[in-house]
Amino acid sequence: MADVTFTVDGKKLTAPAGTLLIEACRAAGIAIPQFCYYPGLSLQAACRMCLVRQEKVPKLQTACTTQVAEGQVFVTDSPEITQARKATIELLLGNHPLDCPVCDAGGECELQDMTFKYGAGESLYTEAKQHRDEQQWSPVVFFDRPRCILCYRCVRMCGEGMDVWALGVQNRGVSSVIAPNKEDHLDCEECGMCIDACPVGALTSGTYRYKTRPWEMNHVATVCTHCGDGCKTTLGVRSVDSGAEIVRGDNRDKSGMNGDFLCIKGRYAFDFANHKDRLTKPLLRGTDGKFQEVSWEKALEHTGKNLQAIRDHKGGSSIGVIGSNRTTNEENYLLQKFARSVLGTNNIDHHRTADYVSFVRALQGHTDRAASLRDAESAPAILLLGNDPTEQHPLLAWKVRTNVRLNKAKLFVVNHNNIKLVRQARATLAISQDSYAGAIRFLGGDDSALPASAEAKQFREAVRAEKNLLIVFGSEYRGEGITALVEFGLGLPNAKFACLGDYANSRGAADMGLFPDLLPGYVPVGAANPFAEEYGDLLPRVPGKDLVKMFDAAGRGDLAALYVVGANPFARYGVEREALTNTFVVVQDMFLTETALAADVVLPAANLYEKAGTVTNTYGDQQLVKKAADLAGVRSDFELIVRIAAKMGADPKKLVPFGQGVHADMGQSRGAQSGEADRHAVWLSANNLEPKLSPFDPFAILDEIARLVPGYDPPRFNLMAGNDVHVHPSLVQITPNRPRRDMVLPSDDTLFTSGTLGRYSKMLHSVLESREARTSDAAAD
Amino acid sequence: MSTEMKSIFSPELAARFDRLVTLYPLRRSALIPMLLYAQDEIGYLSDEVIAEIAARIQITELDVRNVISYYSLLHTKPHGKYHVQVCTNISCMLRGGNELFEHCKSRLGIGNKQTTPDGQFSLEEVECIGACSWAPAVQVNYDFHENLTPESMDKVLDAYRTK
Amino acid sequence: MAQLVSHPDEVKLISSRFGKGATSIETYLSLDGYTSARKAIELGAEGIIAEMKTSNLRGRGGAGFPTGMKWSFVPKQSDRPKYVLVNGDESEPGTCKDRLIFEYDPHSVIEGVIIAGLAIGAKMGFIYLRGEYRYLLKIMERALDEAYAKGFLGKNIFGSTLEFNIVSHTGAGAYEVGEESALMESLEGKRGVPRIRPPFPAVVGLYGGPTIINNAETIATVPHIFRIGGAEYAKIGTERNGGTRLFCLSGDVSRPGVYELPMGYNLKKMIYEVGGGIPDGRQLKAVVPGGSSTPVLLPSEIDIGMDFDQVGKAGSMLGSGGVVVLDDTVCMVEFALRTMKFYQHESCGWCIPCREGTDWLKKTLTRFHAGGGVEKDIDNIRYLAENMMGRTFCPLGDAAAMPTIGFVKKFRKEFEDHLNGKPCPYANLEQETLVGAS
């Protein structure tokens, strides 16, 4: 659209023709009040707060629906307009309960702010107000009708935004009311987006309501620990005797890749952190075979000495290490460095949920074709192969829907299920579960690869005609499958790729080399590499055992020690406890998981919300993790690794290059770690001037990662300022197409599950239970 | 669609619905007439009615309820066999509409939006029904009765009672 | 069966076939029915619109927008189908004219729709009847079947190459649905919430296609214009207000009824001569000239011609032609309350000023009429009404506010009489006369 020039309050403004006046004004710093207007959702012109005067137009106009055109003249601020807005507020307050003192939204309420601004303080209203009881619509959604101002944001957010359509408007006139789809309750995805969109306290969150007030919390913007999309979530924490407890997760900070969006897990499933079964004392298995609580000193001493002895007598190759896909990049890097340079083993692995190795290998020389999640919101066309983003990548699904709705992006779906996103699809290619490879061959032009119906052929033509296609694929594709897929895609002009893995840092675990055969940055062990000089002589040159081989070895009595950090392989891989009778097992975790139960030493660990660092989502977007919560007794995996190494007699300074930087700045310099974005500290760490006084400071190792890990040197300032930066595994040195086991085991999580950790979320439980309850009585009658 | 679906409506009505949805450029346009006809046959818009109509129009039941609750003639609870709707809007009010309404209350022994125990009559005060020049006026179900006095109103009620 | 009346001053066009059995197509034809449609086919789109403009016909739904001009706004080219929509929602209190047309002359509506369709190049028309008019739906459906049987509707209408179809449709009780954009929503099977404009229906209307929406009386008038000629028709009325319209006399008059009178007919004459004056020797207190939405006129203000411009000059509106007469026994506070009760009940609830304003005003007026008022209420009522004016999503808010402001302005004394715990001082007087009336 060509730019037009128009006048607002005497100022000449320019904007593309057709821009909504309310947006044009915001861009120019002219604030126009609004209740019903919500960017990206359909227009309502219902609240009448945005009324402005347009020259030569008899009635006041709504800025939220007025499109700017050349030469228009507007007044947005005058006694007439102020009075109009004041009156509207007065009318609203007439029937409003004015229970701000107990309202969850108090302090975060747009109605409160407006009342303050337009001073509709004294009420002309003398009629009795009708009270109505608050209703619970679902485990997480409560509705307080008298507070509702009928802006219809929730209705649109649920319908247009989420494509769930679980909210409606019923009755008319003053009896109008927001209604849930099952008369007295909701049957929906429980995303809580309606609550976030609600400008007042009409919709409130089951996990937060009446707990505290906004100003009593410390708000920390960090990254969700659940799926591989990496939404930014703002955690509201308040101090309790045991440290700092998370009381709320929401979206105050809309600066993340997820913008407005959070799914049920990002918004509510932080509660595992407050679970009563959290371990806060180290456990040591006594001679009687029972766990006893011991001091940190004792536990670490015992661990260090045993590992040292085993290494020295049986060799590093008799030790196995299993890492996590929810720990930070720094922790993962440190863990493999510890394994390789201190334990002297390449027996290191993690639960792999996607074959990033084959992906990175296939993309060699084309790293500019690796997509960021942000591409999903702007790509003119998207080809989705496999996966069900609505369940497994909610943010991706949101971005795709939004892109289709607002930019008319074309979505092409290839799937063996009728996934929900098919509703947004321009075309769909339904295939059988075992023909994903065939689908690629078919798209490549091989008619024998699939039943080549006319529709299928049209689908193929449409896809191949796309100029800037974004190709997103699930774990249905591995190894050769990925090679073929990328090959096909590289044939299309500027096609970009995204590989879907399941957890908050699955990608980071792979990038940081939690592999028996690959160092960080997918550098093969054995190949000439920069790590050799740095890691010292212990670094083994031959690939180690993968996760399954480790357990086989343990079964044969060939694995003397196993160090498990934030993982539960027992549950995942159904490992028998007996298999580890002759193995010294150390487990770092939040809970006594199946794996922890088999351990000799259990070390209570902090979770992602209780530490600082960075994580990388499945698209390669690296983000800063900030410490929000704190639980007395637990320690970060980073710290524990360093301490164990120290107990083994290793030099912490070799492991973590700390103690550099400008000591004069000690004061503020904890900022970046402790969460409140201390600008000065950000600047310091961005320029690496921040003194790393402690070996437990994860940022002390950032430089080494940047130096050694190909593609992991993002614009540091951006990263530290809390923005997502796209990493490019650019210098990947993998020798092409050496066959290897991908070992991928998809987690098959849904919107309402999240691996072992999800089992400790009361809220996810209650949601699952209420859904099961409903389906069962549905079945009953 | 009713062909493969077993309908709770009479064959005639079901057939009418099948045709109705084809009359308009959009299926959904048939919704409001359908609801009225269904209400006339079944007596009120029961959950079953809502479910079948939602299926016929291919929209959600929530959507159907949103619409029902907007229109004053549509009701999800049964009325009396004869629904007496007394207009008390300005033109009728000027000619005794209020008194007529009071009279009906005492005559039927029920209040506004109530139904007689025998289920014969229900009473409702309504807005202008388009009989202003023949006020005061009353609608019993869909039939107009105009230029009424308390006396003539009694005759009307008796006529229905003995119908 | 709605009663018919007549008066020598009437000029019968629209009502010319009332009571003559014109519901049957044969009778309609014998009373030169469907001749205009044939003429219109000859004339073609341009010709039709030109004739409509000459006729000076202005919309009978309330706004009084020149019909010919409205039709000319429809773009010639359109990739979406165009539609004609007849507004038969007739719900404005005091208005009961469209009902007569559907009941006594349904074919005139059909013929009007066909001509409108020819004018804009539409192939389909809808006739929307308010839900309460169910008995008229049957009449309408029968008339349509007859027209189809005669080949006046369907393919090759009147032997031409043109196709035209009409569907009659029923609402389910909602005044707001009479507002043209809400009407379209309702016809699309949705809640009767108005649409954001622009775009206007003439450009983006029903199902996204260009649409003209006209009141039933407007449409029923069209065939008569082509029967007698636009210029002839224009002569009947006053300047810029062509022809006749159906006036619905109601309230405290001796001979209430629907009379077809020339535009510009004197209001005082209408009440005292056509309507036979105020019964039982009571005095005239006020007149609501064009349906409940129009500001009240005092006896001193009614010596005016009933056309859009003159009534406008007098500070009110011609509106929908519903002339409601109030005698000196009427309590204006109660009348204002009843009026507001209606708008509170009919507000769609979409926007804040209308939804909250009508409810607040209703509550205040209720308390006030019952004797619970205080001085400040009177100004408050006016303040609220004035702050609804011009700020709501659709004109319903204005329709509720305008008369209210009028009542307070012109009858402030009566409001004051209600103050300080006094219940309505007019009530008992009212009771007496009502007993007398019954």
Ligand SMILES: Cc1cc2nc3c(=O)[nH]c(=O)nc-3n(C[C@H](O)[C@H](O)[C@H](O)COP(=O)(O)O)c2cc1C
């Ligand atoms: C609240 C409201 C109710 C209305 N009700 C009716 C109605 O019942 N019938 C009608 O013809 N027009 C009604 N109108 C006017 C219509 O919006 C529209 O102007 C009219 O149908 C156009 O037809 P006309 O140009 O022939 O008058 C109403 C307008 C408003 C704002």
Ligand code: SF4
């Ligand atoms: S509940 Fe909140 S979001 Fe929904 S309409 Fe009411 S105020 Fe708006």
Ligand code: FES
């Ligand atoms: S923001 Fe424009 S009307 Fe609500």
